[in-house]
Amino acid sequence: MxxxxxxxxxxxxxxxxxxxxxxxxxxxxxxxxxxxxxxxxxxxxxxxxxxxxxxxxxxxxxxxxxxxxxxxxxxxxxxxxxxxxxxxxxxxxxxxxxxxxxxxxxxxxxxxxxxxxxxxxxxxxxxxxxxxxxxxxxxxxxxxxxxxxxxxxxxxxxxxxxxxxxxxxxxxxxxxxxxxxxxxxxxxxxxxxxxxxxxxxxxxxxxxxxxxxxxxPASKKTMLAMYKDLYGAARTVSRIIENKIIPATLEIMDNPTIRVVDDFAGLGLPRDMAAILLIEQDGDAETVERDIARIREICEFERADRIEVAESREQAEKLLTARRSAFTALARLRPTTILEDATVPRSRIADMVLRIDEIARKYGVSIATFGHAGDGNLHPTATTDARDADEVHRVEQAFEEIFEAAIALGGTITGEHGVxxxxxxxxxxxxxxxxxxxxxxxxxxxxxxxxxxxxxxxxxxxxxxxxxxxx
Amino acid sequence: MxxxxxxxxxxxxxxxxxxxxxxxxxxxxxxxxxxxxxxxxxxxxxxxxxxxxxxxxxxxxxxxxxxxxxxxxxxxxxxxxxxxxxxxxxxxxxxxxxxxxxxxxxxxxxxxxxxxxxxxxxxxxxxxxxxxxxxxxxxxxxxxxxxxxxxxxxxxxxxxxxxxxxxxxxxxxxxxxxxxxxxxxxxxxxxxxxxxxxxxxxxxxxxxxxxxxxxxPASKKTMLAMYKDLYGAARTVSRIIENKIIPATLEIMDNPTIRVVDDFAGLGLPRDMAAILLIEQDGDAETVERDIARIREICEFERADRIEVAESREQAEKLLTARRSAFTALARLRPTTILEDATVPRSRIADMVLRIDEIARKYGVSIATFGHAGDGNLHPTATTDARDADEVHRVEQAFEEIFEAAIALGGTITGEHGVxxxxxxxxxxxxxxxxxxxxxxxxxxxxxxxxxxxxxxxxxxxxxxxxxxxx
The missing domain is CATH 3.30.465.10 (Uridine Diphospho-n-acetylenolpyruvylglucosamine Reductase; domain 3)
Structure with missing residues (x-):
């Protein structure tokens, strides 16, 4: 008072x-x-x-x-x-x-x-x-x-x-x-x-x-690349950067996220993919065209199973839907959604995604991961129920271990959400x-x-x- | 000890x-x-x-x-x-x-x-x-x-x-x-x-x-634009930015600097110019070409007296000589050179250059100004003699007034040299x-x-x- x-x-x-x-x-x-x-x-x-x-x-x-x-x-x-x-x-x-x-x-x-x-x-x-x-x-x-x-x-x-x-x-x-x-x-x-x-x-x-x-930027182009091998997706991220291309957007969704998003948005995503990358480049039209062409080659080299490049703004919006739906799709699964932002050097995202998976299994909790692959800022997202004290406790333990793993990989406990x-x-x-x-x-x-x-x-x-x- | x-x-x-x-x-x-x-x-x-x-x-x-x-x-x-x-x-x-x-x-x-x-x-x-x-x-x-x-x-x-x-x-x-x-x-x-x-x-x-x-950047292009009117040069700086072009380099030399540099390097610079801008753009070749063409138009619109665009790396190096010689040329005039870094919002550089001039005249000291016009970071440079206590005192007073003027224009006492x-x-x-x-x-x-x-x-x-x- x-x-x-x-x-x-x-x-x-x-x-x-x-x-x-x-x-x-x-x-x-x-x-x-x-x-x-x-x-x-x-x-x-x-x-x-x-x-x-x-x-x-x-x-x-x-x-x-x-x-x-x-x-x-x-x-x-x-x-x-x-x-x-x-x-x-x-x-x-x-x-x-x-x-x-x-x-x-x-x-x-x-x-x-x-x-x-x-x-x-x-x-x-x-x-x-x-x-x-x-x-x-x-x-x-x-x-x-x-x-x-x-x-x-x-x-x-x-x-x-x-x-x-x-x-x-x-x-x-x-x-x-x-x-x-x-x-x-x-x-x-x-x-x-x-x-x-x-x-x-x-x-x-x-x-x-x-x-x-x-x-x-004068123009922008959007593409999706889908991988059966998570490391192929991760290597694509590193290889794009190594090729001195800095895309405007370089997002990843893991397999649990893909399946949930497909259930929710009915996009007909291939549910057996280990990862989908959403990539956008902006800038002058010529630069964008050239970068997207080179990124496509890199995706192919890293054995992307399917690549879609949007040819219009409408198509781009459609490709963006999958990533944009991630949080909403996850949030409707269970009463409580906990979105974290463990961040690692971008070369370690595959290691981190796999560690998150391992940790989720260890604690018997459900965690899907999506996020900003290009800057290593991942969003492991737990779907749980606040009323289930035991499960919430296991989710907390899992996140503690995820933060520990991020730091062990040279990362941080929070990339953009704050302490x-x-x-x-x-x-x-x-x-x-x-x-x-x-x-x-x-x-x-x-x-x-x-x-x-x-x-x-x-x-x-x-x-x-x-x-x-x-x- | x-x-x-x-x-x-x-x-x-x-x-x-x-x-x-x-x-x-x-x-x-x-x-x-x-x-x-x-x-x-x-x-x-x-x-x-x-x-x-x-x-x-x-x-x-x-x-x-x-x-x-x-x-x-x-x-x-x-x-x-x-x-x-x-x-x-x-x-x-x-x-x-x-x-x-x-x-x-x-x-x-x-x-x-x-x-x-x-x-x-x-x-x-x-x-x-x-x-x-x-x-x-x-x-x-x-x-x-x-x-x-x-x-x-x-x-x-x-x-x-x-x-x-x-x-x-x-x-x-x-x-x-x-x-x-x-x-x-x-x-x-x-x-x-x-x-x-x-x-x-x-x-x-x-x-x-x-x-x-x-x-x-894949390529780079260099140009000089010379003005009889200081405000023409300053408006060019603002107009380039307003046209949504951010050049890699956008430097200015005032008239005192031009004359000293010309004495020193014998570049045949027009000694009656109020200001010279040195402009560089880098990036993809198409972007650079287009930006430099647009910048040239802006310089012409603002009544630049003379514009030189380098067509080769060698020519670019030659255009760069004037700006690069500024400090050396000033430093050989007198035993002691004091280089400052008062900084103002870039829209205020002409006002600042004129204020510096006024202040130098007021204290009867010699101050030439060059610097980074594009980010408002100017280098008013006094040439003096440490053994002349009276003159040094006047130089100090002049700089005090220059710092005051920078702050009055929304600027700062130091843009890059430190406190x-x-x-x-x-x-x-x-x-x-x-x-x-x-x-x-x-x-x-x-x-x-x-x-x-x-x-x-x-x-x-x-x-x-x-x-x-x-x-």
Missing amino acids: LDAALTRQLRSIVGDKHFRDDQEARVAHSYDGTPMLQALPDGVIYPETTEQVSRIMTALAAHRVPVVSRGSGSNLCGGTVPVQGGVVMVMHRMNRILEVDLENLTATVQPGLITASFIAHIEALGLFYPPDPSSMKISTIGGNIAECSGGLRGLKYGTTKDYVIGLEAVLANGEIIRTGGKLMKDVAGYDLTKLLVGSEGTLAIVTEATLKLVPP GLVKAPFLEWKVGSAGIEVMRGIKRAFDPDNLLNPGKMFAKETRKRVVIERG | LDAALTRQLRSIVGDKHFRDDQEARVAHSYDGTPMLQALPDGVIYPETTEQVSRIMTALAAHRVPVVSRGSGSNLCGGTVPVQGGVVMVMHRMNRILEVDLENLTATVQPGLITASFIAHIEALGLFYPPDPSSMKISTIGGNIAECSGGLRGLKYGTTKDYVIGLEAVLANGEIIRTGGKLMKDVAGYDLTKLLVGSEGTLAIVTEATLKLVPP GLVKAPFLEWKVGSAGIEVMRGIKRAFDPDNLLNPGKMFAKETRKRVVIERG
């Missing part, structure tokens, strides 16, 4: 309508896109300006009340579950595109802007903003920044981090900082911009972002105890009283993937 | 030959590429392995002795001048390419490797590592990482930061951390990799780096007092006893651009 004086203060900052502590608002902001996690906040606040955010932070700091800033809460790491109560700050009212600067190819936006709306706006101007997380129809730019969201175009175009060049942010004590700018080069001090991207709301509250835009609550107990596996200590020091430098999204990134006794009950 | 016990310990770690405290070694490591700065270290150490670096740091930490790690010391911000004495750690013995991974398109190298040797090795393998600081024939990869070096290809390809994806580094207490990896995506905790790049040796000592490589000693008194102008406080907090988190390159980045009473005498 929030102190009555604080509640009055918060209401006076944003107006009565934009602070809520009724049960409905609290329950609605007690969970996010991550299954099986819930914790009630004490209040929910909806600021409209940076100045309001600053005043809110000053008030919360004075009362030592924690705050979880969030957009749509579509993250998959429990990043916005308010495990220590306090206030959830929803950024949706700060959703304006403040400027698109055509001379400098930058856009300055507020954090609550929906990613897909931003992309639509930018594309209508004939420009391109590449980060495309699957959640983009609902996710916000601020959420993308908090999690450093990736997407299907990461291999060629990078992730959110590569496009954020300036930030305005409010610190835990209410002070406002500005980092970077409309600058392609800036080495004035430590790079706070890149540090804040991916910091999961634990260091500061982003209130404005300047994003780099790029010229859009949040879910990966916190595993962070040390990747960064080591000295790494954790350094990160905790950075956290203390920004937020000495641990008010910004406390309980995330650094594990204490957080139980994972279980419903957390608060009074 | 170092404690005798510590000296014995350091000698036992690296061997007698690789620790020196004679006057010759100390003087040789008392300065760097920055004019008018000098301070004697107490000793110089040359480690060969990460383990040695770790043991050295443990020993220095126990004795509270500062350390400045360096490569070739070609930086221009006083970044490696040991202003608080202690030990200079020279990384030149750790200069191996540990691996080039063709499947993952990564290279893992030691920090003492010369940038140009690395690039030559990579290009011989048919690959591409874009960061190309002008110092690359002598600078090291470790130095590039410390300063986040840029270069002529920054506009299209980014800077050092964009290519460092994993690091091994030794902390102030001797502990070894590993960040990132051969991973295109990794969001496990705060991004220590990008934080260490550009941290100027103040947070940790980098002992190994994993670098991202990219496919090389070091020289920009430390101005850092707050860019990042604000709250920004400085956060950065100091990060520094304390890594290095609580302030042993790593102390006196850099954060100003105390550091006098700038004067010879510092130590006992």
Whole structure:
């Protein structure tokens, strides 16, 4: 429960309508896109300006009340579950595109802007903003920044981090900082911009972002290649890169995914294939034609069983359906779907897919794998039932072993979803105890009283993937 | 003077030959590429392995002795001048390419490797590592990482930061951390990799780096465009970008630079031009042809007085001579050359060039400007004489006003040279007092006893651009 004086203060900052502590608002902001996690906040606040955010932070700091800033809460790491109560700050009212600067190819936006709306706006101007997380129809730019969201175009175009060049942010004590700018080069001090991207709301509250835009590719081509041998698919991925072609998209689906997708979408996919690659290249028409022709040769050389190259946009859309249906198809199998993002060097994806398979069998759980083969970012996806405690426990054990396997292959516990609550107990596996200590020091430098999204990134006794009950 | 016990310990770690405290070694490591700065270290150490670096740091930490790690010391911000004495750690013995991974398109190298040797090795393998600081024939990869070096290809390809994806580094207490990896995506905790790049040796000592490589462009084309009107040149820069062409290189030389270069190289440049643009595009042959044709049209539209497009590699080399001679030509005018790197949004370069001119006239000093127009990173270069205290003072005043002007135009005090000693008194102008406080907090988190390159980045009473005498 929030102190009555604080509640009055918060209401006076944003107006009565934009602070809520009724049960409905609290329950609605007690969970996010991550299954099986819930914790009630004490209040929910909806600021409209940076100045309001600053005043809110000053008030919360004075009362030592924690705050979880969030957009749509579509993250998959429990990043916005308010495990220590306090206030959830929803950024949706700060959703304006403040400027698109055509001379400098930058856009300055507020954090609550929906990613897909931003992309639509930018594309209508004939420009391109590449980060495309699957959640983009609902996710916000601020959420993308908090999690450093990736997407299907990461291999060629990078992730959110590569496009954020300036930030305005409010610190835990209410002070406002500005980092970077409309600058392609800036080495004035430590790079706070890149540090804040991916910091999961634990260091500061982003209130404005300047994003780099790029010229859009003139054309695009899409193809599918299907393999009876998983290693043939994996070798194709490596060989494309070795041939110095960086495709715009290079996705893989394993056999369990193929079968589920075929059941769901009735695409007539060959159900005996070990893997399907979805490959797209974009750029100038000549380059695209040549690259796709060379990729086709590589697929043939690696004994792809079937290759389909789309000759029209409609056909391309059809080929994309299989990959796009993967999550939906898996999600309808069982009540609970857990999508992970263990990532390995791209040369190790076949090893990783096979290890995932082995581990799933060992624990008697059902895990299908698809994901971004080109950048080694796989999505092993377990279908289970939250009500079956025993099975959920086995799924957790399987994922622990999957994270271990990823690290053993030179990979990481999370490629694009973030640490949040879910990966916190595993962070040390990747960064080591000295790494954790350094990160905790950075956290203390920004937020000495641990008010910004406390309980995330650094594990204490957080139980994972279980419903957390608060009074 | 170092404690005798510590000296014995350091000698036992690296061997007698690789620790020196004679006057010759100390003087040789008392300065760097920055004019008018000098301070004697107490000793110089040359480690060969990460383990040695770790043991050295443990020993220095126990004795509270500062350390400045360096490569070739070609930086221009006083970044490696040991202003608080202690030990200079020279990384030149750790200069191996540990691996080039063709499947993952990564290279893992030691920090003492010369940038140009690395690039030559990579290009011989048919690959591409874009960061190309002008110092690359002598600078090291470790130095590039410390300063986040840029270069002529920054506009299209980014800077050092964009290519460092994993690091091994030794902390102030001797502990070894590993960040990132051969991973295109990794969001496990705060991004220590990008934080260490550009941290100027103040947070940790980098002992190994994993670098991202990219496919090389198939072809390249070079052109010059000369303008009587500076704004015509500047509008050309903006219009090229607005036309969604990102050239590989887009450089500008102002009138003072043109005249000096012409005196020096006898290229027959038209001495009445306000500006010359050097433009290069690379990529697939068709794309390059089309882009260069469009750029030519834009130059004509903006009333370029003369346009030369190189039809052969030899001709291209000739066109490149003017820009490449700029620094050398300026440096021979007077005994002391001070090269700065104020940076503005690229739409503001004409305003900035004119402001620089105005300021130089105001203080009665000689400043010529050239630089990376495409990314707004200008190099106003003063030619002066260190022995003329009055003139040097006026040059300093002029640069102070230039930094102020850059910030007023939405720019920064340093685009690619770093803060070091020289920009430390101005850092707050860019990042604000709250920004400085956060950065100091990060520094304390890594290095609580302030042993790593102390006196850099954060100003105390550091006098700038004067010879510092130590006992």
